[in-house]
Amino acid sequence: xxxxxxxLLRMEHVSKDFYGTKVLKNINISVKSGEIIGLVGENGxxxxxxxxxxxxxxxxxxxxxxxGKIIFDGKEVNFASPFDAINxxxxxxxxxxxFIPGFTAIENILLNKEPTRYSFFSEIFGDKLNVLNRxxxxxxxxxxxxxxxxxxxxEIIVKEMPVGHKQFIEIAREIDRKxxxxxxxxxxxxxxxxxxxxxxxxxIKKLAAKGxxxxxxxxxxxxxxxxxxxxxxxxxxxxQKELIPSDTNxxxxxxxxxxxxxxxxxxxxxxxxxxxxxxLEVNNLWVDMPGEQVNGASFKVNKGEIFGIGGLTGQxxxxxxxxxxxxxxxxxxVKFKGKPIFLNxxxxxxxxxxAFVSEDRRGLGLILDQPxxxxxxxxxxxxxxxxxxxxxxxxxxxxxxxAMFKIxxxxxxxxxxxxxxxxxLVRELSGGNQQKLCMAKVFxxxxxxxFVSEPTRxxxxxxxxxxxxxxxxxxxxxxxxxxxxxSELVELRAICERIAIVDEGRISGILPPTAELxxxxxxxxxxxxxxxxxxxx
Amino acid sequence: MKKKIQNIIENFGLPRxxxxxxxxxxxxxxxxxxxxxxxxxxxxxxxxxMNGILVLSLIPMVKTGCxxxxxxxxxxxxxxxxxxxxxxxxxxGFTGFFTAIGIAIFFAVIFGFLYGLLLNKVKGDEMVVxxxxxxxxxxxxxxMWLMLPFKSPNMIWAYGGSGLxxxxxxxxxxxxxxxxxxxxxxxxxxFFPSGTxxxxxxxxxxxxxxxKTKIGTAMIVxxxxxxxxxxxxxxxxxxRSISVILSTVIxxxxxxxxxxxxxxxxxxxxxxxxxxxxxxxxxxxGATVGKASIKNVIIGVFLFQSILxxxxxxxxxxxKSDMSETIRIILSNGMIVYALTRITRVRT
Numbered sequence: 058x059x060x061x062x063x064x065l066l067r068m069e070h071v072s073k074d075f076y077g078t079k080v081l082k083n084i085n086i087s088v089k090s091g092e093i094i095g096l097v098g099e100n101g102x103x104x105x106x107x108x109x110x111x112x113x114x115x116x117x118x119x120x121x122x123x124x125g126k127i128i129f130d131g132k133e134v135n136f137a138s139p140f141d142a143i144n145x146x147x148x149x150x151x152x153x154x155x156f157i158p159g160f161t162a163i164e165n166i167l168l169n170k171e172p173t174r175y176s177f178f179s180e181i182f183g184d185k186l187n188v189l190n191r192x193x194x195x196x197x198x199x200x201x202x203x204x205x206x207x208x209x210x211x212e213i214i215v216k217e218m219p220v221g222h223k224q225f226i227e228i229a230r231e232i233d234r235k236x237x238x239x240x241x242x243x244x245x246x247x248x249x250x251x252x253x254x255x256x257x258x259x260x261i262k263k264l265a266a267k268g269x270x271x272x273x274x275x276x277x278x279x280x281x282x283x284x285x286x287x288x289x290x291x292x293x294x295x296x297q298k299e300l301i302p303s304d305t306n307x308x309x310x311x312x313x314x315x316x317x318x319x320x321x322x323x324x325x326x327x328x329x330x331x332x333x334x335x336x337l338e339v340n341n342l343w344v345d346m347p348g349e350q351v352n353g354a355s356f357k358v359n360k361g362e363i364f365g366i367g368g369l370t371g372q373x374x375x376x377x378x379x380x381x382x383x384x385x386x387x388x389x390x391v392k393f394k395g396k397p398i399f400l401n402x403x404x405x406x407x408x409x410x411x412a413f414v415s416e417d418r419r420g421l422g423l424i425l426d427q428p429x430x431x432x433x434x435x436x437x438x439x440x441x442x443x444x445x446x447x448x449x450x451x452x453x454x455x456x457x458x459x460a461m462f463k464i465x466x467x468x469x470x471x472x473x474x475x476x477x478x479x480x481x482l483v484r485e486l487s488g489g490n491q492q493k494l495c496m497a498k499v500f501x502x503x504x505x506x507x508f509v510s511e512p513t514r515x516x517x518x519x520x521x522x523x524x525x526x527x528x529x530x531x532x533x534x535x536x537x538x539x540x541x542x543x544s545e546l547v548e549l550r551a552i553c554e555r556i557a558i559v560d561e562g563r564i565s566g567i568l569p570p571t572a573e574l575x576x577x578x579x580x581x582x583x584x585x586x587x588x589x590x591x592x593x594x
Numbered sequence: 595m596k597k598k599i600q601n602i603i604e605n606f607g608l609p610r611x612x613x614x615x616x617x618x619x620x621x622x623x624x625x626x627x628x629x630x631x632x633x634x635x636x637x638x639x640x641x642x643x644m645n646g647i648l649v650l651s652l653i654p655m656v657k658t659g660c661x662x663x664x665x666x667x668x669x670x671x672x673x674x675x676x677x678x679x680x681x682x683x684x685x686x687g688f689t690g691f692f693t694a695i696g697i698a699i700f701f702a703v704i705f706g707f708l709y710g711l712l713l714n715k716v717k718g719d720e721m722v723v724x725x726x727x728x729x730x731x732x733x734x735x736x737x738m739w740l741m742l743p744f745k746s747p748n749m750i751w752a753y754g755g756s757g758l759x760x761x762x763x764x765x766x767x768x769x770x771x772x773x774x775x776x777x778x779x780x781x782x783x784x785f786f787p788s789g790t791x792x793x794x795x796x797x798x799x800x801x802x803x804x805x806k807t808k809i810g811t812a813m814i815v816x817x818x819x820x821x822x823x824x825x826x827x828x829x830x831x832x833x834r835s836i837s838v839i840l841s842t843v844i845x846x847x848x849x850x851x852x853x854x855x856x857x858x859x860x861x862x863x864x865x866x867x868x869x870x871x872x873x874x875x876x877x878x879x880g881a882t883v884g885k886a887s888i889k890n891v892i893i894g895v896f897l898f899q900s901i902l903x904x905x906x907x908x909x910x911x912x913x914k915s916d917m918s919e920t921i922r923i924i925l926s927n928g929m930i931v932y933a934l935t936r937i938t939r940v941r942t
Contacts, residue, residue, distance in 0.1 A: 384825060404827025413825065421821040426885075427814075435815055436826040438808060445808055454808040 064128075065090045065270050066111075066239055071125035073106055073117070080106050082295040084125070088239065093261065093271045095281035095302075097314055097582075098291035100370045100544060104274055107291070108241055112149050113142045130238060146238035148231030150245050154223050156230070158216035163198040165215050166230045172197070201229040205260040221253040228257065232264065239270045246275060247371075247561075258284045276369055278307050278582035290314050311578030315546075335395075336360040336506060336538050342389035343562075344373070344380030351376040352562030353389070358506075358540055363532055365553030365570075366542040369581050373562040374542045375416055378508035382406055382413045384421070393506070407440045412499040416510035416542075418488075422495040425484040429476060430458075430465040432483050432494055437501045468497035472527060489520025496527060506538040513548060525552055546577055607880050609932070613897050620904040627911040632783040634904060641899040643773070643790030644855045647797055647848030648872045649879075649895050651841050656886040657805065658837035659817035660713055662876070662933075665724035666869035667732050668709055669845025672702035674735075677850055677859050678758065681767050682746045691768040691854060698846035706842030710835035721883070728869055736862045762859040773855050790855060797844065802888055804840075813837055817884070874898060874926035877933040901925060 066088040073081040081103045088094055098104050109116060110123050113136025117123060127134050129145060136142040139149075156165045171194055173187035198211045205225050209218075215226060224245060231240055242261070246254040254277075262284060265271055275281055281288055282302045290297040290313040298313045337358040344351035351373040358364045368374040380387030383403035391398045399405050415422040423432050437443040444461050445454040465479040472493040476486060483491060492512060499507055509528065513521040529552055531537050543549050549556050550570045557567045558580035566580040603611060624631050648666070655663045676698025685693045709727060716723045740757035744750055749762045763769075775789030804810045816823045816833040823830050849868075853859045876886055879894020902925070906918030 382825065383827075402827075403825060404829075407827050415825065417821070421819075421825050424815065424818040424822050427818055435811065435822075439812055439815075439826050439828055442808070456806050456808070456811055 063089060065092075065130060067126075067128040068107075068111070069126045069128070071107070071110060071123060071127070073110060073123040075120055080294050081110075081123070082293075084291075084294075084296055086289060086296065088270045088272065090238075090270055091265050091268045092287065093265050093273055093285045095285035095288040096272055096274045096291065097276070097278065097281060097288060097310065098297075099314060102291040102314075103294040104291055105243075108149070108243065108272070108274070111142070112136065112147060112241065113138050113140075143234070146234075146236045147241065148234055148237050148239070149241040150224075150227045150231055150243065152244045152247065154227060156215055156223075156226065159214060161214055162202075162209065162211040162218070162222075162226050162229075163194050165226055166198045166201055166211070166233055167194050168230070170233070197233055198229070201233040204232050204263060205229055205256070206263070207256055207260075220248045221250060224248055224253075225257070228260065237269055239272065240264065241272045241274075243274045244276065245273075246277060246280060254280065276372075276582060278310055278579075278584055282307065282310070292316065307579055307582065307584045308575060311582055311584075312575045314582075315574055315578040334360040336393065337540070338390075338392040339377070339381070340390040340392075342377065342380060342387060342391065344376040344385055344387045346373075346376040346379050346385040349373050349376035349379070350562050351380055351387075351559075354559065354562065354564050356557055356564050356567065358538060361532070361536050361538055362554045363528070363539045363541060363552055365549035365556035366540065366559060367544070367546055367549050367556055367577065367581070368559035368565075370544060372559050372581075374544075374559040375510050376562070377559070378413055378510050378540065378542060379415075381411070382508065384413075384415075404440065407436070407502070410503075410505040412436075412502050412504035412507045414492075414495050414499050414507060414509040414512060416514060418491055418495055418515075422498075423483050423491060426482060428480045428482055429469070429474075429486075429494060430461045430479040433465050433468060433497050433501055434461045436498055441502060443501070464501060465497075468500070472497055473523065487516075487520075489516040489524070492516055492520065492524055493527070496524070500531060503535075504537060506540070509539060509541045511543055512541065513543070513545065521548070528552065546574070610878070610880060610893065610897065613878065613901060617897065617900050617904065620901075620908050623908050624904075627908055629907050629911060630783060632781060634907070636784045637903045638896070638900050639791075640773070640787055640855065641903060642895055643787050643794055644852045645848075645872070645875065645899060646794040646891070646895050647851050648845060648868070649848075649875045649891050650794070650798060650801060650888075651844035651848050652872060652876050653801055653886055653888070653891065654804075654813070654837040654840040654844070656876075656881065656884070657817045658813045658834050659820065659884065660834055660837060661721040661724070661883055662873045663724060663841050663845070664721050664869050664873065665709060665728040665731075666841075666845050666872055667728035667865045668705050669702055669842040670849045670865040670868055671731055671735050672705050672842060673698045673846035673849035673853075674859060674861060674865070675701045676846060677764075677853055678744060678749060678762065678861075681749060681762065681764075681859075682744055684746070686767055688768070688771050691771050691850070694768065694850050695847055698850055699843050702843040702846035703839055706839030707835065709842060710838035713838055714831045714834055725869075729866065732863060732866045739861050758861055760860070760862050760864070762861070764853055764857055764859060768854055769857050771854060772851065787855070790851065793851060797847065798888055798891070801844070809833075809836065870926045870930060871898070871922065874929040877929045881933075883933060898925070 064087045068084055068086045071081055071084040072079065084107060096104055111127065115138060118137065134145060136145070157168070172190040174190045176186060176188045178186040195211065202209050202211060205228060207225055209222055209225065215223060218226070228245065231237060246257055249257060258280060261271055261273065273281065273285060285302055288300040288302060288310060290300065290310060292314060300310060335357050340355045342351055342354045348371055354373070354377055366374045366377060376385065379385045381391055381400065383401050383406055387400045389400070391400060393409055393411060398409060419425060434444050438445060438456065442454070444457045446457045448455050462479055468474065469476065469479065474490050474493050474497070476490065483494060486494065512524050512528065516524070525548055528539055528541065532539050541549065541553060553570055555567050556570060557564045558577060559565065560581060560583045565583065568576055568580070621631070624634060651666065651669060652663050655661065676694040676696070679697050680690050680694035683693065712727065713720050713723065744758055749758050751757050751759055772789035772793055773787040778786040778788055780786065805814060812828045813833045813836065815826065815828060816830050820830055875894040875898035876890055877894070878898050879890035879892070881887070881890040881894065902922055905921050906916070909917045909921070
């Protein structure tokens with residue numbers, strides 16, 4: 058009993074399932090007062106769910122609660138809402154900023170806990186009409202900012218601040234809580250520059266020294282190794298390993314996170330083809346895609362190869378294709394077959410022979426309320442003037458339904474799309490068949506290069522391999538160059554000849570599919586090859 | 595059998611079936627309240643021809659996702675301008691009619707272009723903005739009708755000698771040129787306005803054909819899924835503008851056909867509430883805010899005009915008071931409310 062008392066937080070045998078799918082299995086975590094715990098894991102390892110349980114996110118209760126016990130500060134707790142968690146002394150800084158953009162830093166830091174002063178009206182209407190004590194507010198805000206150790210004018214309106222400062226305001230708001238005992242930071246350094254991140258890490262250590270416990274979620278492995286007292290690695294919903302930073306190295310952490318190799322290689326192709334001609338050259342590409350920002354990616358793709366782009370969610374692997382295709386504002390130099398490509402112009406890019414199978418199948422890839430044959434032919438009609446009959450000497454371009462039906466039937470057979478007829482509405486098809494339709498739509502354009510984003514997301518296992526096989530087949534048969542972005546390393550390593558890993562909007566390295574799994578993991582965690590040599594050994 | 599009936603009900607829509615049955619009931623009632631059956635039928639056909647094109651004009655905008663054109667008045671004003679200018683020019687017969695249409699199209703293209711620019715800036719709120727565009731343009735033109743330098747003694751106020759009258763007679767110019775074209779008389783009380791119906795059919799064909807072309811297809815894509823359209827390299831704003839211009843032009847033609855059949859050009863605040871009945875008719879025909887077809891136009895105009903013709907005459911013969919305006923307002927506004935509550939904003 059005595060030994061248990063010194064832990065601020067203990068989570069015992071915590072399990073959680075969403076509609077039958079187990080996402081957390083028997084998690085046991087203890088946090089001492091003043092300890093910094095680093096929580097690492099791949100996307101979907103269960104980090105967010107675990108934190109949602111701790112923080113009393115309503116979604117947990119709406120989906121049937123959780124199993125196990127949480128003991129916080131000596132008492133068993135089960136927070137029904139984040140408010141309860143806050144009152145108990147838990148603070149959370151989210152990945153997305155949550156504050157009022159039009160308020161000053163002071164007002165945001167002290168939002169809903171402002172010190173007040175008695176006024177004449179309070180006599181009549183009660184405490185609700187106390188006035189704000191501005192001087193006190195400023196004092197407290199400056200105090201909180203001082204702990205962070207940064208220079209920041211608290212009178213500035215938050216929306217006009219640089220991104221890094223916004224993140225500090227979020228942290229300062231939690232620091233200001235007098236009874237703060239445990240602070241959860243979800244990727245707090247993701248938007249910070251290196252020097253800002255250093256300051257933030259120092260502030261977090263200072264906070265810990267004052268007795269506040271910190272759970273720190275980050276994918277920047279180096280930060281975790283540098284500043285945490287203990288590292289907990291989550292994998293597939295259970296605690297894979299607890300590590301002490303001084304006794305480990307990035308390679309070990311990455312290995313625990315991503316797992317060991319089961320078989321030597323899953324790469325399907327026997328030989329690596331010798332291809333040297335460059336078809337696409339990307340230099341310093343910047344894409345402003347929300348949640349998938351690209352910050353200066355550069356790479357070259359050879360003609361006829363299948364080029365993979367991997368990386369953790371939100372690091373920008375999807376932004377590359379969306380940017381080049383003109384769907385999100387982009388900047389940089391992109392050369393296709395040696396010729397520079399104008400960015401931010403979808404039509405132009407399509408006309409050059411580049412096409413895109415979007416990750417947003419239902420939103421942007423298909424028109425759900427239109428029949429199959431129209432979905433397949435719309436783009437080709439608009440871009441290449443296919444399926445049109447010229448009437449009155451070319452004055453009228455009349456749609457040629459017969460030709461549309463013919464090509465649709467061909468693709469239904471070729472890609473084994475299961476449907477009643479070519480006139481069936483796309484909405485009624487299964488996810489896998491919708492994905493095949495998206496590919497058919499692109500193949501009709503007879504492109505030289507296609508971008509494919511998350512081709513197997515949300516479709517069943519059988520359809521998955523069919524989709525991948527189809528990509529390989531079109532690549533081999535028609536020489537179409539394929540650039541495939543996927544969260545699933547397995548499938549990238551199964552069909553790609555080279556795999557680029559994206560981290561924080563940049564290419565952190567390119568590996569052959571036969572490289573060891575842990576190498577991919579290290580790249581995803583932002584450990585550059587140079588650093589790796591020195592740290593890894 | 596039960597399934598079959600359910601299918602029919604689903605295909606045709608419950609509101610339409612109810613209205614249709616109500617209509618049948620009214621027809622059955624006609625002899626008992628002392629109304630001639632054949633004149634009623636005739637009224638319905640004539641009104642169908644009068645209003646059909648106005649309802650048709652809503653189609654292009656619905657197809658590109660601009661919603662129901664509550665700013666129909668803009669097209670109507672273009673049409674009125676065409677009509678009064680052709681009368682000012684003393685054009686008579688078919689020449690006058692087509693001159694009016696030609697001038698109206700000219701104005702409609704300009705108005706539609708500007709209207710389109712505006713609607714592209716307020717994506718998502720087109721219908722609210724359109725309503726006010728319609729209302730304010732009518733008010734603005736109420737001033738202009740007084741100020742514009744028209745001279746024809748058939749149109750200006752008899753006293754004062756300037757400014758246009760509230761209603762202008764088209765008799766002597768192009769009254770019933772279409773209606774009387776190839777007119778078929780059946781018995782003493784029924785005649786079939788072949789010209790009007792043929793003209794309506796012709797325009798309907800053009801609209802249908804337009805949506806079979808490359809541009810038309812692109813517009814349907816824009817209306818179905820803007821993101822998809824963007825990813826195919828379609829210029830969404832341009833397609834929307836074209837649809838707005840098209841809607842405005844057809845509305846301008848529609849009002850001229852209406853005036854030709856009705857016999858009067860109504861100015862000032864008369865166009866104010868022209869949009870609601872047209873929209874209501876389309877909705878009654880089974881269209882929704884996001885989806886409308888030619889079939890909806892034809893069914894809708896037929897049902898709406900039938901109810902408008904039959905209900906007042908039957909009801910007022912029973913309760914001996916004039917109910918036509920009340921019924922028109924209840925029906926059109928009720929239908930619009932019904933449709934607006936059914937908007938589903940699905941984002942998958």
